Amino acid sequence: MHERAEALRTAGAGIYIYENGLRVLEALGAYEAAVKGAPFAHTREVRDGNDRLISTHRWVGSRVFSIVRQNVINALAAAAARADVEIVTNSAAVAATPGGELILANGQRLPADLIVGADGSNSRLRDSLGLLAKRKYLVDGCTRLLMEKTAAERAAADGATTIEYWSGTRRVLYTPCSETDIYIALTMLDTDTAAKAVPVRKDDWKRAFPHIEALIDRIGEQGRYDRFDVIKLKRWSAGRVAIVGDAAHALPPNIGQGGGCAMMNALSLAVYLERENDVASALAAWERNERPLTEHTQRVSYFLGLPTTWPPAVRALTLGMIGRSKWLIAQRTRTALHRPTGT
Ligand SMILES: Cc1cc2nc3c(=O)[nH]c(=O)nc-3n(C[C@H](O)[C@H](O)[C@H](O)COP(=O)(O)OP(=O)(O)OC[C@H]3O[C@@H](n4cnc5c(N)ncnc54)[C@H](O)[C@@H]3O)c2cc1C
Structure with a gap:
């Protein structure tokens, strides 16, 4: 595995992992370590x-x-190490060929039976193969950060209630995510320059959310802003190269399933490779069977983001309806409740 950074690190603070993703972690032997605490x-x-x-x-x-x-990340890296995966850091890939050659930034060309491009939404491997069909930047984005729990938050041991506070087009998502950490996601329009500034401009956020001033005051200097986007490919593979995760199907985080889809599609890829006689038929069966659920997830996630720019009263009515309608709940939870291939 080639990683361009100097270590396996993430800047995304916290993450929700639902039943589908948890099943994948179990299949890989990474579940216990991932959910500990x-x-x-x-x-x-x-x-x-x-x-x-x-x-x-x-x-x-x-x-x-x-x-x-x-x-x-640590749990997955440990599972990979147990499976004798060689992890090479400071190793950026710049391209791949359909014939199965991975080209690194240092000029090395590595032959492979199959190259898996999992290099995120700005994927160089995908772009070197001309696979991108559509990339749509959305109107909104998000700054994510962690903060330390207070003594009262540490004492509340009943699991976690997460709260999404709305004000105009801004949102604050409050999520306990370990024994010691709270995950905060601040969502805003990409044009709202005051709101998306990092370090977070607390006075500006406190004006929008006076009822959670004390919480906003606890935000530190760190944080990372990302604009949401939706990515679709012409095909999920080209010759001996498969593309997985955000590189193939980025989606806004409104139902917390970008990572879930990435994990499901990576595991199912391995399953089809084991089942089929050759790489080409495995890749064809993989995309045919797995892509529809990923596209459903992208659609639901995209539609749930639309109320962001609606007038607050209409939005509140819609969000209330979304929370009560059995049909909408079924659409929203279909991915989370799906039993992933290979689990
Ligand atoms: C605000 C926000 C909240 C989210 N919340 C959730 C959530 O709650 N639940 C959920 O399931 N999903 C969530 N997601 C989505 C989730 O973060 C992504 O879907 C997931 O990280 C995609 O994983 P990936 O491995 O495909 O790409 P990435 O996480 O982007 O990882 C790509 C890796 O490839 C490396 N890399 C990039 N280019 C190269 C190169 N050229 N050579 C070598 N290495 C390279 C990068 O350094 C990185 O390590 C959220 C996303 C956002 C923006």
Whole structure:
């Protein structure tokens, strides 16, 4: 595995992993280490600008954990090491050929039976093969950070209620994600330069959310802003190169399934390679069987982001309806409740 950074690190603070992703972690032997100390995120509340409850969603009968991302990366890296994977850091790839050659930034050309491009939404491997069909930047983006729990938060040991506070086009998502950490995601329009500034401009956020001033005051200097996008490929592979994760199908985080889809599609790729006689038929069966669920997830996630720019009253009505409609809940939770191939 070639990683361009000097270590396996993530800047994304926390992550929700639902039943589908947890099953993949189990299949890889990375589950226990990944969820250690992470709270079971059983309830999610949505609140309006006056702190009134708009909707509540309870996860009953399936698991969802909010986890510090680095713990997931470490658990996956440990599982990879147990499987004798060689992890090469400071090693950037610049291109791949359909014939199965990986070209590194240092000029090395490495032959492979199959190259898996998992190099994120700005994927150089994907672009070197001309596979991109569509990349749509969305109107909004998000700054993510961690903060230390207070003594009261540490004492609350009943799992985790996550709360999404809305004010105008801004959102604050509050998520306990370990014994010691709170994960905060600040979502705003990409044009809202004051809101997306890092370090976070706390006075500006406090004006928008006076009822959670004390929480905003606890934000430190760190944080990372990312604009949301949706990516679609002409095909998920070209010859001896498969593309997985955000490189193939980035989606906005409105149902927390970008990582879930990445993990499902990576594991199922291995399953099809084992089942089929040759790489070409494995890649064809993989995309034919797995792509529809990923595209459903992209659609649902995209539509759930649309109310961001609607007038607050209409948005509150819509979010309330989304929280109550059985059909909409089924659409939203289909990916989380899917039993991934290979699990
Ligand atoms: C605000 C926000 C919240 C989110 N919340 C959730 C959530 O709660 N649950 C969830 O499941 N998903 C969530 N996601 C989505 C999730 O973060 C992504 O879908 C997931 O990280 C994609 O993983 P990936 O491995 O495909 O890409 P990345 O995480 O981008 O990893 C790509 C890796 O490749 C390396 N790399 C890049 N280019 C090269 C190169 N040329 N050569 C070598 N290495 C390279 C990078 O350094 C990096 O390590 C969220 C996303 C955002 C923006």
